[in-house]
Amino acid sequence: MSTVVSAERRAIIQTVREFCDAEIRPHVMRWDEAQEFPREVFRKLGELGFLGILVAEEYGGAALSYMDYQAIIEEIAAADPSVALSVAAHNSLGSGHIHQFGTDAQKRRYLPRLASGEGLAAWGLTEAEAGSDSSGTKTTAVRDGDAWVLNGSKNFITNASVGSLAVLMAVTDREKGSKGISAFIVELDNPGIRVGKKENKLGMRASDTCTLVMEDCRVPSGNLLGSLGSGWVDSMKVLDGGRISIAALSVGLARGACEAAIAYAKERRQFGKPICEFEAIQFYIAEMATDVDAARLLTERAAAAKDAHEPVTRLSAQAKLFASEAAVRVTERAIQILGGYGFTKDFPVEKYYRDVRLCTVGEGTSEIQKLVIARQLLGKA
Numbered sequence: 202m203s204t205v206v207s208a209e210r211r212a213i214i215q216t217v218r219e220f221c222d223a224e225i226r227p228h229v230m231r232w233d234e235a236q237e238f239p240r241e242v243f244r245k246l247g248e249l250g251f252l253g254i255l256v257a258e259e260y261g262g263a264a265l266s267y268m269d270y271q272a273i274i275e276e277i278a279a280a281d282p283s284v285a286l287s288v289a290a291h292n293s294l295g296s297g298h299i300h301q302f303g304t305d306a307q308k309r310r311y312l313p314r315l316a317s318g319e320g321l322a323a324w325g326l327t328e329a330e331a332g333s334d335s336s337g338t339k340t341t342a343v344r345d346g347d348a349w350v351l352n353g354s355k356n357f358i359t360n361a362s363v364g365s366l367a368v369l370m371a372v373t374d375r376e377k378g379s380k381g382i383s384a385f386i387v388e389l390d391n392p393g394i395r396v397g398k399k400e401n402k403l404g405m406r407a408s409d410t411c412t413l414v415m416e417d418c419r420v421p422s423g424n425l426l427g428s429l430g431s432g433w434v435d436s437m438k439v440l441d442g443g444r445i446s447i448a449a450l451s452v453g454l455a456r457g458a459c460e461a462a463i464a465y466a467k468e469r470r471q472f473g474k475p476i477c478e479f480e481a482i483q484f485y486i487a488e489m490a491t492d493v494d495a496a497r498l499l500t501e502r503a504a505a506a507k508d509a510h511e512p513v514t515r516l517s518a519q520a521k522l523f524a525s526e527a528a529v530r531v532t533e534r535a536i537q538i539l540g541g542y543g544f545t546k547d548f549p550v551e552k553y554y555r556d557v558r559l560c561t562v563g564e565g566t567s568e569i570q571k572l573v574i575a576r577q578l579l580g581k582a
């Protein structure tokens with residue numbers, strides 16, 4: 202696999218970088234402290250095509266590749282991982298599920314609005330009793346005439362209070378276990394669905410994370426997404442792609458922390474010289490940069506396989522596992538390089554150190570990634 206970045210991708214990266222410098226970086230700490238979701242930024246990201254990155258042109262998308270997608274997420278995450286998390290949930294989870302498994306009519310109805318940024322997508326698999334055990338869904342969907350009636354709740358849903366629709370998994374046939382779970386497109390102005398608790402989080406604070414509660418929530422039968430009973434199986438395929446975006450997010454976050462630490466190490470003087478002159482600091486920097494590059498290579502390998510329509514379950518889990526754990530190591534070292542100043546909100550590494558903790562948990566914990574990888578290798582999948 203070539204690691205040379207094409208001129209087209211370089212131009213995309215440059216556009217994202219300039220956008221982040223102008224519209225995101227100056228406001229990162231304010232949004233973080235206020236837990237403010239920057240809705241206006243998402244409207245502009247939509248105008249640039251970054252909210253329909255993977256969506257076909259006929260549905261209003263930019264029709265870019267997974268290799269482009271991971272590069273865009275890396276770039277946004279280097280500026281603000283919170284914004285990258287909401288962009289990723291919108292693109293590869295909510296919109297991605299509709300794009301991968303929707304009918305032509307569903308795609309025509311929902312994707313253009315999502316791709317333009319006029320609306321945002323959420324995606325709900327997690328529940329109070331269904332976290333890592335994602336097929337433990339309790340939410341039900343019962344057929345009533347020409348509608349499905351949903352009851353239950355979903356936890357930790359990204360974009361829940363700022364989104365226009367959510368793709369939600371619900372049990373349609375309890376007897377069939379994971380093969381009795383179906384997916385539904387639920388518009389968030391439906392009177393049967395409401396936003397519950399907003400999470401007060403350690404990191405990723407500008408990304409919106411809330412509970413969604415469904416009480417006799419009627420959705421038209423045409424909003425069944427994919428075939429009846431395929432919702433959980435389809436969700437696992439959606440997560441195969443989603444995990445590439447969390448890997449890319451981890452790469453960007455780690456790169457941001459590494460760059461901040463290098464800049465600081467060149468400026469900060471102790472014992473009469475810049476601290477980057479000390480071998481201990483040089484070793485830290487060398488290890489951090491190597492972690493970032495190794496994580497990117499695994500992420501690009503998974504993205505390239507996805508673009509080639511090859512199996513990606515193991516590759517995306519490996520990329521996500523390594524990149525997220527590497528990003529934890531890198532941010533921890535970045536704090537050490539900044540000493541006491543790394544512990545303050547005056548420097549960006551403090552925020553990367555908090556934000557990174559989501560990366561080893563969201564879209565499947567590190568422990569679950571290891572199970573996925575081992576099952577693939579042992580032929581037990």
Ligand SMILES: Cc1cc2nc3c(=O)[nH]c(=O)nc-3n(C[C@H](O)[C@H](O)[C@H](O)COP(=O)(O)OP(=O)(O)OC[C@H]3O[C@@H](n4cnc5c(N)ncnc54)[C@H](O)[C@@H]3O)c2cc1C
Pocket residue numbers: 290323324325326327331332333334356357358359360402405410559562563564565566567568569
């Ligand atoms: C900020 C944020 C945003 C999120 N966004 C979304 C979203 O948009 N949509 C959505 O559906 N979900 C979302 N999630 C939920 C996320 O995917 C879950 O938190 C995650 O899958 C873990 O589930 P859990 O929190 O219930 O942990 P648990 O499953 O309770 O895990 C607790 C611990 O037990 C370990 N564990 C569990 N089972 C095993 C096992 N079999 N073997 C070994 N160890 C095990 C885990 O690895 C972990 O260390 C989000 C979460 C956060 C924090």
